[in-house]
Amino acid sequence: MKKATNESVIIARHINTFLNEYVPSQKTHSSHTLKSYQYALALYIEFLENKKGISTEKLCSECFCRTIIEEWLQWLMELRGCSPETCNNRLASLRVFLKYLGSREISLLYLYEEATRIQRKKEVRKKIKGMSKKAVQALLSVPNLSTKTGRRDLALMIIIYSTAARIDEILSLKTQQLNLDAQKPSVIIIGKGNKIRTLYLLPKAVVHLKKYLREFHGDNPNPGAYVFIQGTLEYMEK
Structure with a gap:
């Protein structure tokens, strides 16, 4: 060579x-x-x-x-x-x-x-076993709703459960990516490689998100602000 x-x-x-x-x-x-x-x-x-x-x-x-x-x-x-x-x-x-x-x-x-022309190795698909309804309920009962942090964590957990998105995708969400008042409420996710996809939200997730936004962002959220924040309008790390 x-x-x-x-x-x-x-x-x-x-x-x-x-x-x-x-x-x-x-x-x-x-x-x-x-x-x-x-x-x-x-x-x-x-x-x-x-x-x-x-x-x-x-x-x-x-x-x-x-x-x-x-x-x-x-x-x-x-x-x-x-x-x-x-x-x-x-x-x-x-x-x-x-x-x-x-x-x-x-x-x-x-x-x-x-x-890109190199063929991927053939993988053996593993059967994924999801969490039971009881396990999900137990998980969602962990946050202390008497605290502001607990209410934030519950909203975070619910949107992760509702969308099945990655944690880093949810933490990088900005308020302008939420469409909560649409006929079919949704969230725009920017994933790996900047690939964009639209995920629809369950009614319960919409209710919790709206309540969370009012408490943490007020009535007129900054479109460029991260949805999930810490005590101040600061990006929330994993």
């Missing part, structure tokens, strides 16, 4: 910027997502060094070609004992980085395009 001093510096710089600036700036990405990206890239670098003999000083575009990525996935399964689901998650993380890299270095965009 050719010497790639200049490319290694460029790629290393973009890895640093991707992990330390780009991902943390995306509100839809939780700390767990960041750790997943970090771990996937660390595993890829480990594979390149230990199995391909390519040090970080010799990183180049060829290191991220389709053939090497497929070898990496095989290495994850055979030597590290990763499940197909884990391999797919690692591949997804690497694709996100390559997409970012291509957006910054247009000449490297083809790496992302090649990576």
Whole structure:
């Protein structure tokens, strides 16, 4: 493989910027997502060094070609004992980085395009067992409704139950994303990859949300304010 001093510096710089600036700036990405990206890239670098003999000083575009990525996935399964689901998650993380890299270095965009053509590992679908009605009622009875924090937590739990959205998606909600007075009340969720979807709300969830908004945001909520806040109009962390 050719010497790639200049490319290694460029790629290393973009890895640093991707992990330390780009991902943390995306509100839809939780700390767990960041750790997943970090771990996937660390595993890829480990594979390149230990199995391909390519040090970080010799990183180049060829290191991220389709053939090497497929070898990496095989290495994850055979030597590290990763499940197909884990391999797919690692591949997804690497694709996100390559997409970012291509957006910054247009000449490297083809790496992302090649990576999207790699087939995912076949996963064994697991049957998901939901919570019983009794268990849900027990969970919703935990918040202390005599306190402001308890009433906020109940509203938060109800909307999570009603929409089945991720916790980070709910915490990043802004009041302008709520359509509570529509014929079919709904909430606009911005998920991973900035994908937008509309989720309809149960009547009970609408009642609790309206009550919560009046108490925490007043009669005229700021459209740009986060729905779920702490004591002040401050973004609520997980």
